[in-house]
Structures are given as C-alpha cells and as structure tokens.
Amino acid sequence: MLSKKAKYSLNALSFLGKRYGDGPVLITEIAEEENIPRKFLEAILLELKKNGVLGSKMGKGGGYYLLKNPEDVNLADVIRIFDGAIGLLPCVTHKYFEPCEECHDIETCGIRFVLKEVRDITVNALKDRTLADIIAEEKKRTRRKKRS
Amino acid sequence: MLSKKAKYSLNALSFLGKRYGDGPVLITEIAEEENIPRKFLEAILLELKKNGVLGSKMGKGGGYYLLKNPEDVNLADVIRIFDGAIGLLPCVTHKYFEPCEECHDIETCGIRFVLKEVRDITVNALKDRTLADIIAEEKKRTRRKKRS
DNA sequence: AAATATTCTATTAGTTCTGTAGAATTTAAG
C-alpha cells in the first residue's frame, strides 16, 4: 500500500501536470482542490522539489510547478521518493539493498530469486506509466461520463 | 515491502514444502533451521493454519505440516494473509476495497485506473509463482554452487 | 500420571505514519 504522502503526491502532481507550462501554482490552491491538508502538503512538495521533480518560486506570485513534461515523470520514481523500495524484500532492490538476517545463503535463496522476478515486473509496470497517462485517463473518463 | 511475518512465513513454508508428506514438523525445528524467533513463529504458523494452508497436531509427536502440494500454494495468497491487499491503493483492491477520502470521483479517477493496471500485473505475477518454484530454484542454485 | 506440543491471552518497547504549530526566509510591488 502507498503511504498518504505518496498518494497525495500523485494527486498534487496530476494537478500540476494539467497546469504544466502555466507558471507557479499556490500550495493553498493545490491543497484545496485536491483535498490535502495544507501543512502536510508543504512537506510533500518540498520533498518533490528536493528530488528534482518540482521547481518553486518564493514570495509573492510564487508557488510550485512541474519541471518536466508529464509524460517524462514515471510512477516508479515518484513512489520511491516517499515509500522507498518497490520490491518486496531489501535483498531484491538495488538502492536499498540489504541481505536478510535470517538468510542462510543469499546466492542460493529461492525466495529472493522468485521475488526478484516479481519486483522487476512491478517496477517495469510503474516505469512504463506516467503522469500523462493519469491525466489522459481522467480526461477520457470525464468526457465519457458527461456524454451519457 | 513485506512484513517480517510475511517473510518468515515464506521461509517456514519453504521448509515445510521440502518436507511435504513427511508428517508433522516441530515449531522449534523450523525456528532453529530458519533463524526465526520461536515465539513469533508460533503466531505465524497458527495464522497459516487458520487460513487453511497448514495442518497441525498437538501433543507428543505433534507439529505443523503443509496441507496442499507446494505447487498449489501461490505467493499472492500467502502474502495477503499477513500483509493484506497487494494493490497500492484500497480503491484498486477487491477484498479490502475502500474509496479514497480525498477523491473527487472514483469513476473518473486516473490514478485509480492506472494503479489498478499495476495491481493486476503484480497480483498475476504472484499468483503464477508458488512454493514449488522457490524450492526448485533453491535446489538448482545449490547444485550449481556445489559443482563449482 | 508425566512428558511433550500446540494454542490462547496479554503485554510491551520501539518505530513509523499522519498531521500540526510557529518562526525564519525570500520575493514582488508600491
């Protein structure tokens, strides 16, 4: 399961994705529109900035904005910022690698091998999907709903 | 990431899978062999029994044993027992379904649709893999290592 | 009856998660 931070970050990024190229957007506006606690959102946006996803402008007329095109922001990268590794065990990740204490031999561990396959499948699925997909899907469904 | 309970359960089940058909195995033996805290393992095995994965026998000569063939125990079912839903959001699961509080409209939510796709991919990968795969992989790697 | 195991009930220390409060800093505009 995603943490609230990771989930809220997807909400905020989708919102900023729709505004891509329009200049800074206020934290308050994002918070109100996406139903995210204002102060909590502050920390989230700051973290996204530190990780090179968002840019910001301080002072009057300031706010946050997406740095990259929505189709260049994949979900694996975003989720990892807040929730860390996507794999189910530390020993099947690259960045957060750590051997299990209880493991006899990491080289022959069957659990590790099988869960590594699962990790690769999931990570690839998340890497293949971007903010642009989320935005496009929402637009498609909204249109379809309005027509009926 | 898997909880310790889920991880330990895979260790214990792999161990019991190798003993499938040999009758009850002592908690203590599993705990020692798999480096799992004895008392903690008790709770895990009991949970696996309540979920129809293991059988047990009390008293002298008792212990735990796998009820089904290792190739009929898939990883999705095991993981769900301890860690609940595999999907990244409550709104993309069946059993643990719950709408997000912050969501405007669950029917048009793009995040939901995209993460539902990812969920299905991951769940299918876990359903396709069983205790038999873990055991076979471990044997293969142990043989290969011994030869060299 | 004794020995051996599982089963049940409670508890606890530590960590993480979600969220809040308030002060400090930066920027734009008048």
Added chain:
DNA sequence: CTTAAATTCTACAGAACTAATAGAATATTT
C-alpha cells in the same frame, strides 16, 4: 524601504502498527 505574500525550516505529538516476549491453558501420546 516597507509591507504583504509566499515558500522553507525546525520541532513536536498523538495514533497506529510492528516485532517480539511471557506465561498459562489445552490437547495428545506413552
């Protein structure tokens, strides 16, 4: 150069969850 409007930084706190332990109760075999 002052004021208003923003982000940024530091600190904290309650709630929930995790990992693990302790001990008594129950069941089974010999």
